[in-house]
Amino acid sequence: MYFELVLALLTGLAMSLAYQGPTLPDKGFTVARSAGTKVTVTKDNTLNGSYHSNFTRLQADRVEPLPLEIVNNFDAGPVNAYIQGLDSKGAVVFVAANGSLIYPSSHGSRLPVKIDHDLAIPLPRKGKSLSLKIPIPLSSGRVYFCQGNLSFFMLDTGYGEGLVQPSVTNMDDPSASLHWGFVELTYTAAGTVYANISYVDFVGLILSMALSTKDKPSRSQVTRGLRADAVQALCEGLWKQGKVDGQPWLGLCVVDENRRLIRILSPNYYRRLYDAAFEGYWNGYIDKVWRHYSYKPLTIDTQTPAGPVTCRVINNILRCLNDTRGYSRPLATDIWGCDSGPFGRVNGDNDVHIAVIPRLCAAFVRSTLLLPGGDVQPSLNSSHHYTVSPTHHYSRLVHELQVDGRGYAFSYDDVNPDGTEDASGLVSSGNPDTLTVYVGSPPTD
Numbered sequence: 001m002y003f004e005l006v007l008a009l010l011t012g013l014a015m016s017l018a019y020q021g022p023t024l025p026d027k028g029f030t031v032a033r034s035a036g037t038k039v040t041v042t043k044d045n046t047l048n049g050s051y052h053s054n055f056t057r058l059q060a061d062r063v064e065p066l067p068l069e070i071v072n073n074f075d076a077g078p079v080n081a082y083i084q085g086l087d088s089k090g091a092v093v094f095v096a097a098n099g100s101l102i103y104p105s106s107h108g109s110r111l112p113v114k115i116d117h118d119l120a121i122p123l124p125r126k127g128k129s130l131s132l133k134i135p136i137p138l139s140s141g142r143v144y145f146c147q148g149n150l151s152f153f154m155l156d157t158g159y160g161e162g163l164v165q166p167s168v169t170n171m172d173d174p175s176a177s178l179h180w181g182f183v184e185l186t187y188t189a190a191g192t193v194y195a196n197i198s199y200v201d202f203v204g205l206i207l208s209m210a211l212s213t214k215d216k217p218s219r220s221q222v223t224r225g226l227r228a229d230a231v232q233a234l235c236e237g238l239w240k241q242g243k244v245d246g247q248p249w250l251g252l253c254v255v256d257e258n259r260r261l262i263r264i265l266s267p268n269y270y271r272r273l274y275d276a277a278f279e280g281y282w283n284g285y286i287d288k289v290w291r292h293y294s295y296k297p298l299t300i301d302t303q304t305p306a307g308p309v310t311c312r313v314i315n316n317i318l319r320c321l322n323d324t325r326g327y328s329r330p331l332a333t334d335i336w337g338c339d340s341g342p343f344g345r346v347n348g349d350n351d352v353h354i355a356v357i358p359r360l361c362a363a364f365v366r367s368t369l370l371l372p373g374g375d376v377q378p379s380l381n382s383s384h385h386y387t388v389s390p391t392h393h394y395s396r397l398v399h400e401l402q403v404d405g406r407g408y409a410f411s412y413d414d415v416n417p418d419g420t421e422d423a424s425g426l427v428s429s430g431n432p433d434t435l436t437v438y439v440g441s442p443p444t445d
């Protein structure tokens with residue numbers, strides 16, 4: 001139903017009565033190849049595992065198994081789950097539907113080889129749920145969900161057995177044209193669970209989760225994440241923005257060869273495909289900010305014992321008191337990732353510098369630096385974010401479409417005036433009962 005609707009939009013056919021939005025164009029999207037065969041190995045899609053033997057399998061730590069419940073709320077057909085991670089010896093492991101462990105091997109291949117075990121855990125039909133158990137501690141864990149079969153590969157990295165995961169920045173990846181997403185999961189040997197939903201890299205299959213605990217009284221944590229129709233709504237919002245400012249926002253929308261909408265990339269991931277796409281996008285704004293703060297002081301509250309520090313642009317470099325280094329003018333690519341150029345860390349950066357990076361980058365991402373009150377960062381709450389252009393329109397739209405404000409849209413979404421708001425998509429407990437993941441629509445209760 002969902003996909004038929006999108007198809008109708010993209011091809012300009014008759015629209016569903018329920019749908020009142022605009023007709024999207026048929027050009028400007030990023031197209032993912034069906035059944036691609038080019039597997040790329042990058043640090044973003046490789047999980048470095050250790051070598052393993054039968055011995056390591058037998059040594060897998062005993063822990064109280066973590067009950068995992070998966071609720072299928074997905075409208076558009078059958079979904080498979082895949083559970084992967086590193087065991088306590090650092091070896092790549094998958095959990096099968098019956099709770100047994102699968103240790104895939106590259107058999108010494110330095111090129112990725114497809115895992116031939118059946119890793120898929122088919123979900124029951126819509127409205128039903130599946131209960132299983134994660135029997136061992138798991139780090140760097142992910143629970144993937146896919147409409148169709150995801151392809152995973154192994155390779156000998158020279159240091160161990162690496163898992164090559166599906167990539168969203170490779171349009172020839174075998175899984176590129178499939179609709180998938182994941183939640184991140186860590187289950188420690190001490191029995192603590194951390195599960196996380198993030199939109200920092202992309203928005204794919206819509207997931208949400210709840211964690212119940214054995215605490216008395218029992219307290220449930222919920223991350224509802226995005227609306228069920230968020231991929232479509234995000235793409236429409238990006239398309240509208242592109243019509244306003246002429247920027248390639250529509251390129252963040254990834255469609256398959258039949259022009260069905262698959263996922264939305266963050267600008268930070270899109271720049272890996274098209275380096276120059278937003279080149280110059282922020283230049284006018286950065287010029288104004290740099291001019292403004294060469295006359296007036298900018299105060300950054302480090303929200304640490306170092307307190308607020310005063311900053312000023314001198315000779316084209318923003319310098320803050322008690323900070324080991326200054327900040328050069330960022331490029332668009334630095335603002336999307338918050339981890340390069342002036343926002344990159346080096347050894348020797350002091351506490352002030354380490355505190356200024358996220359606060360300064362968040363101020364750019366949210367375009368609050370020239371607003372009244374913007375000369376103190378962070379001081380303006382979320383009602384002042386993304387109110388002027390240029391801004392991070394992907395982050396703006398993700399926040400507009402969130403049901404409960406949970407789930408980071410950029411890496412420093414946790415920067416806020418009083419330091420207490422929790423916008424992360426994290427649930428965690430040292431005393432977990434059941435982790436429930438909802439596929440498709442978020443829970444309504």
Ligand SMILES: *[C@@H]1O[C@H](CO)[C@@H](O)[C@H](O)[C@H]1NC(C)=O
Binds near residue numbers: 044046047048157159
């Ligand atoms: C995996 O290990 C290689 C070699 O040590 C390293 O270059 C790479 O960055 C690592 N990848 C990740 C995701 O940590």
Ligand SMILES: *[C@@H]1O[C@H](CO)[C@@H](O)[C@H](O)[C@H]1NC(C)=O
Binds near residue numbers: 053054
């Ligand atoms: C691991 O165990 C399996 C089945 O018990 C056996 O076939 C295989 O040869 C063993 N591998 C190693 C490396 O010992």
Ligand SMILES: *[C@@H]1O[C@H](CO)[C@@H](O)[C@H](O)[C@H]1NC(C)=O
Binds near residue numbers: 096097098099118
């Ligand atoms: C559990 O599932 C795995 C993978 O599908 C299979 O190899 C194994 O034989 C099953 N074990 C049992 C006890 O059914």
Ligand SMILES: *[C@@H]1O[C@H](CO)[C@@H](O)[C@H](O)[C@H]1NC(C)=O
Binds near residue numbers: 148149
């Ligand atoms: C997925 O894999 C299963 C088992 O290997 C197979 O039966 C099924 O046809 C595949 N589904 C698709 C959509 O390729």
Ligand SMILES: *[C@@H]1O[C@H](CO)[C@@H](O)[C@H](O)[C@H]1NC(C)=O
Binds near residue numbers: 184196197198
């Ligand atoms: C949640 O996931 C994001 C994206 O992978 C990661 O950067 C972040 O550290 C995670 N947060 C927590 C609290 O685990």
Ligand SMILES: *[C@@H]1O[C@H](CO)[C@@H](O)[C@H](O)[C@H]1NC(C)=O
Binds near residue numbers: 306321322
């Ligand atoms: C910060 O700088 C001021 C002025 O240079 C100095 O008096 C103060 O001791 C410094 N504070 C810290 C924590 O280094």
Ligand SMILES: *[C@@H]1O[C@H](CO)[C@@H](O)[C@H](O)[C@H]1NC(C)=O
Binds near residue numbers: 381382383
């Ligand atoms: C945000 O701040 C404004 C004042 O700048 C205030 O009126 C508003 O209630 C605040 N909103 C939230 C959600 O705290």
